[in-house]
Amino acid sequence: MRMKEVCTRTGLTDRAVRLYIDSGLIAPERVSSYTGWSAIHFSEADVTVLETVATLRQAGFAIADIKDMMEKPEAIPGRIAARRAALAEEITEKQAVLAALDRLGDAPIPDCAALAKHLRTSAPVKSISKEDSGMSFKEVKRIVRGRIPSLVALAAAAVGLGNLLSLTKRTAFGEVKILAGGGFDILYGMPHSPAFVLAAYLPVLLLAAAAVLLIVRVAGGRRGWLIAAMGCCALSALVLLLPGEVADRRYFFEFIDYRFSFLRHIVYTTSAGFAGFIKALKLIPHALALILGAIGLGKEKELQD
Secondary structure, three states, X not given: OXXXXXXXXXXXXXXXXXXXXXXXXXXXXXXXXXXXXXXXXXXXXXXXXXXXXXXXXXXXXXXXXXXXXXXXXXXXXXHHHHHHHHHHHHHHHHHHHHHHHHHHOOOOOOOHHHHHHXXXXXXOOOOOOOOOOOOOHHHHHHHHHHHHHHXXXXXXXXXXXXXXXXXXXXXXXXXXXXXXXXXXXXXXXXXXXXHXXXXXXXXXXXXXXXXXXXXXXXXXXXXXXXXXXXXXXXXXXXXHHXXXXXXXXXXXXXXXXXXXXXXXXXXXXXXXXXXXXXXXXXXXXXHHHHHHHHHHHHHHHHHHO
């Protein structure tokens, strides 16, 4: 069975189950898919072990104690005795805390520092309980590995955004002047209508939104951020492909760029193939971001299974 079903049956979280795997308490089967990623499959015996571990953890046994008892059943009496002693000490400490709180009664407490000072002097606690909240090195690697596609997709979106910003500025505000000796110059300060400028900048705004969403995703956001980023990236590419006055003007500036660039001496022709090549250039980062985002979603799903 898969991870989600195991968590539902045992009441454990995904993090807890992976912690027990990393600690060596269970060793479920790993099945590799055709994509190269491996998924974890649990047997009924694995689920039984997890239920046992969950019960012992609720009773306060440490992971090291549980592992020792599983490997050496003869150590169980000693671990029970140690746990009883620890519980007795905890009960004594908690009773002291309760008595200290009772002594306060309804007396006003000015602030938290005063309450803490009263507890330190009246009911000092020798030990601080520690939860299994820390991530193991394997879990950190797993999380980092799951963020790599999103990180590369962010880089692709950033490259596309940089290229598109320059092109959009010329589309919305520029006019080209062909120089007599060859080459060209772009004059700014001649904007079109507000609607034209907004339409020209719409793909930039959508791609910028995708980049922001990817940053949130890389920083630890849920997969919904990645899905939203892919949606913004796809919409940006779609707007770039829509025919119209803005698209024609954007293509004109692209064509001018490559007409006077070194590519003219390599691949420039008046054929439709070169026109398609120019139009595709600005969509390459979008395509990379979408492909990498899809890889990230698939990889995350496999890591969760």
